[in-house]
Amino acid sequence: MLTIYSDDHHLHHGKFELIDGQLTPCFEKPSRADMVLARAQKVNLGGVAAPREFGLEPILRVHDSGFVHFLKGAWAEWQAMGRDYDMLPFTWPNRRLRQTIPDCIDGKFGYYSFDAGVPITAGTWQAVSSSVNVALTGQAELAKGARGVFSLCRPPGHHAAADYMGGYCYFNNAAIAAQACLDQGAARVAILDVDYHHGNGTQDIFYDRADVLFTSIHGDPRFEYPFFLGYADEKGVGVGEGFNFNYPLAAGSDWSVWSLALAAACRQIAAYGPDVLIVSLGVDTFKEDPISQFKLDSPDYLRMGETIGKLGLQTLFVMEGGYAVEEIGINAINVLQGFDSVQ
Ligand SMILES: NCCCCCC(=O)NO
Numbered sequence: 001m002l003t004i005y006s007d008d009h010h011l012h013h014g015k016f017e018l019i020d021g022q023l024t025p026c027f028e029k030p031s032r033a034d035m036v037l038a039r040a041q042k043v044n045l046g047g048v049a050a051p052r053e054f055g056l057e058p059i060l061r062v063h064d065s066g067f068v069h070f071l072k073g074a075w076a077e078w079q080a081m082g083r084d085y086d087m088l089p090f091t092w093p094n095r096r097l098r099q100t101i102p103d104c105i106d107g108k109f110g111y112y113s114f115d116a117g118v119p120i121t122a123g124t125w126q127a128v129s130s131s132v133n134v135a136l137t138g139q140a141e142l143a144k145g146a147r148g149v150f151s152l153c154r155p156p157g158h159h160a161a162a163d164y165m166g167g168y169c170y171f172n173n174a175a176i177a178a179q180a181c182l183d184q185g186a187a188r189v190a191i192l193d194v195d196y197h198h199g200n201g202t203q204d205i206f207y208d209r210a211d212v213l214f215t216s217i218h219g220d221p222r223f224e225y226p227f228f229l230g231y232a233d234e235k236g237v238g239v240g241e242g243f244n245f246n247y248p249l250a251a252g253s254d255w256s257v258w259s260l261a262l263a264a265a266c267r268q269i270a271a272y273g274p275d276v277l278i279v280s281l282g283v284d285t286f287k288e289d290p291i292s293q294f295k296l297d298s299p300d301y302l303r304m305g306e307t308i309g310k311l312g313l314q315t316l317f318v319m320e321g322g323y324a325v326e327e328i329g330i331n332a333i334n335v336l337q338g339f340d341s342v343q
């Protein structure tokens with residue numbers, strides 16, 4: 001399987017995130033993608049290709065222009081205030097507050113984010129733009145007929161919605177790739193989000209649409225981030241009703257439980273009959289993941305890939321989360337090797 005990868009992700013390395021009441025060194029760090037790339041090369045998964053440049057147009061097919069232009073100019077605006085340290089938001093427009101975009105950067109940052117997990121640094125814009133190009137280059141390879149392609153995206157994207165960032169995510173790489181499939185003639189695209197956390201951004205983007213089926217297996221939002229989306233009763237709205245399936249699971253869920261949800265999601269995907277499948281590939285479902293509560297083990301990721309491969313669909317794997325850095329490469333590439341093992 002071909003891997004699409006850019007070194008530009010090293011340009012994004014936030015210092016701290018607020019978690020468990022502490023300013024903590026960011027779990028979403030460059031070594032994550034380095035370890036995945038190293039594993040792909042070690043097992044000879046396939047070639048490694050650099051992304052092509054797609055510009056802002058495909059991003060603007062998914063994201064609000066005010067949001068995109070805020071992110072593009074944020075660091076310069078921050079620096080102009082004499083601040084040379086990471087940007088972090090700290091105030092958000094909650095219920096019954098005005099949804100008016102403030103003039104000051106701290107207000108704008110809060111308007112365009114939903115948590116404090118999105119540091120912006122000098123290199124963030126370049127890194128997130130390249131991460132989108134990695135996803136779109138993978139999508140282009142699929143359009144040329146590849147059975148499976150791996151877009152080793154960093155930063156991840158599935159928490160980012162049309163007009164807000166959060167949870168280490170800035171642009172929604174998987175959603176942008178899905179929209180590109182549709183813009184190039186696909187009638188239906190299925191997205192399977194196997195990350196430990198609910199892909200609230202991806203769900204939000206496609207919630208009122210029938211041309212994208214969104215399925216997600218994740219920690220129950222009653223106890224797990226992102227807390228405020230991801231319940232099983234969220235089925236879509238309007239023409240999108242019936243095209244959204246959430247499978248929230250309890251803390252401690254292992255393969256015996258997780259695989260039942262995967263089978264159910266795969267049944268929905270098969271019934272939908274998509275032209276292409278996009279997998280938001282987070283491996284923070286791993287039993288040793290430092291911020292997650294599932295109990296999958298490394299061999300389970302081979303089985304995950306095999307199950308996805310048996311759908312018989314052209315598949316783009318887009319990297320999302322996973323923070324057990326020593327094992328992230330083994331686990332992510334196991335999925336891809338499992339997929340490739342299915343003929
Ligand atoms: N800082 C709160 C937890 C962010 C989760 C990021 C992630 O892995 N999402 O899939």
Ligand SMILES: [Zn+2]
Nearest residue numbers: 195197284321
């Ligand atoms: Zn995650």
